[in-house]
Amino acid sequence: MRTQLLVALVLLTTATALPAQEMPQIDVPLLGENLIVNGSFELSPVGPVAPGEVPEGWSDEAYGADGQLTIVEDAAPGEGSKSLQITNTPDNNKSGLHGPFIEIDPTQAYIQFGWQKVDANSVGFGMPYGRQWFDADQQGADQEHTRSYNYLAKPDVPPGEWGFTQQLLLPDPTPDDGKFAANEIPANARYLKVWALAYNWSGIGYYDGLGLYRVDYASMARERILGAMDEADADAIRAEIEAALPNVPEGLELRTRATDLLAEQARISRAATQEQQRPVLDWMADETRTPEMLTELEALRWELKIEALLRTTG
Ligand SMILES: [Ca+2]
Ligand SMILES: [Ca+2]
Numbered sequence: 301m302r303t304q305l306l307v308a309l310v311l312l313t314t315a316t317a318l319p320a321q322e323m324p325q326i327d328v329p330l331l332g333e334n335l336i337v338n339g340s341f342e343l344s345p346v347g348p349v350a351p352g353e354v355p356e357g358w359s360d361e362a363y364g365a366d367g368q369l370t371i372v373e374d375a376a377p378g379e380g381s382k383s384l385q386i387t388n389t390p391d392n393n394k395s396g397l398h399g400p401f402i403e404i405d406p407t408q409a410y411i412q413f414g415w416q417k418v419d420a421n422s423v424g425f426g427m428p429y430g431r432q433w434f435d436a437d438q439q440g441a442d443q444e445h446t447r448s449y450n451y452l453a454k455p456d457v458p459p460g461e462w463g464f465t466q467q468l469l470l471p472d473p474t475p476d477d478g479k480f481a482a483n484e485i486p487a488n489a490r491y492l493k494v495w496a497l498a499y500n501w502s503g504i505g506y507y508d509g510l511g512l513y514r515v516d517y518a519s520m521a522r523e524r525i526l527g528a529m530d531e532a533d534a535d536a537i538r539a540e541i542e543a544a545l546p547n548v549p550e551g552l553e554l555r556t557r558a559t560d561l562l563a564e565q566a567r568i569s570r571a572a573t574q575e576q577q578r579p580v581l582d583w584m585a586d587e588t589r590t591p592e593m594l595t596e597l598e599a600l601r602w603e604l605k606i607e608a609l610l611r612t613t614g
Contacts (some may be wrong), residue, residue, distance in 0.1 A: 339510035342380035368395035395499030407579035413466035414510035420460030422503025521583035578606020
């Protein structure tokens with residue numbers, strides 16, 4: 301058990317060994333590459349983005365192509381030195397970027413994060429950064445009584461300061477209710493488009509270090525589940541129950557319950573050790589169940605002791 305835990309910890313450490321500068325405060329293990337191409341705007345030349353064009357890796361300028369985008373070079377907090385500048389005026393107060401379709405698996409976990417700033421003299425924040433979900437036909441994944449886009453919470457910093465924001469995206473646990481929360485992935489979603497907007501205000505705003513990664517949820521859940529079993533000394537309790545069981549008469553409710561619980565403990569343990577790609581919701585169910593199951597296992601050990609005692613004295 302300790303070896304498995306160690307392996308999980310090593311995986312956790314290596315997966316997060318990414319440039320610290322680009323990802324402050326990210327405390328979940330990441331898988332693979334940044335799914336946002338040119339999210340830090342380092343692939344683009346410094347200067348105004350021509351009207352009708354967008355920086356490499358992006359799909360279209362939101363709300364039309366009015367030449368409000370510029371790649372600037374300053375002390376950008378994300379990777380490299382460049383960032384995206386968006387200029388809004390009273391007459392032209394909406395702009396920003398939409399990304400291309402990014403294929404996702406709605407059963408897995410993702411994290412979206414990024415930096416943003418508005419100039420000190422700007423009114424309000426007004427930099428909605430988020431995503432739109434699409435189904436397999438690349439139509440909006442909204443169902444009745446909901447909408448297909450959500451935004452991250454805006455950073456808690458005053459105008460003039462770069463603020464970092466991040467959001468863990470998890471599968472919608474209730475796909476049948478026709479709605480999904482801001483951090484939930486609709487069950488019918490197969491794609492998303494990142495939105496980095498400056499909406500309905502006048503002034504200058506910036507984006508930098510935008511990221512979207514698959515999260516290695518399995519390694520986090522595995523560590524929590526196996527760690528809880530290790531701490532509760534589940535293997536020892538299990539051995540004790542297995543040793544006591546042959547003395548419990550057939551047909552006793554206690555015996556059935558013990559057999560079921562041992563089977564469940566073995567299943568959760570095996571799944572946590574072996575399964576890599578299973579749905580995040582299955583991991584979450586096991587994470588929720590594990591502490592309850594361990595409490596029941598411990599109680600069962602005592603019930604069996606008392607049962608044995610009663611049989612000896614009776
Ligand atoms: Ca950058
Ligand atoms: Ca739901």
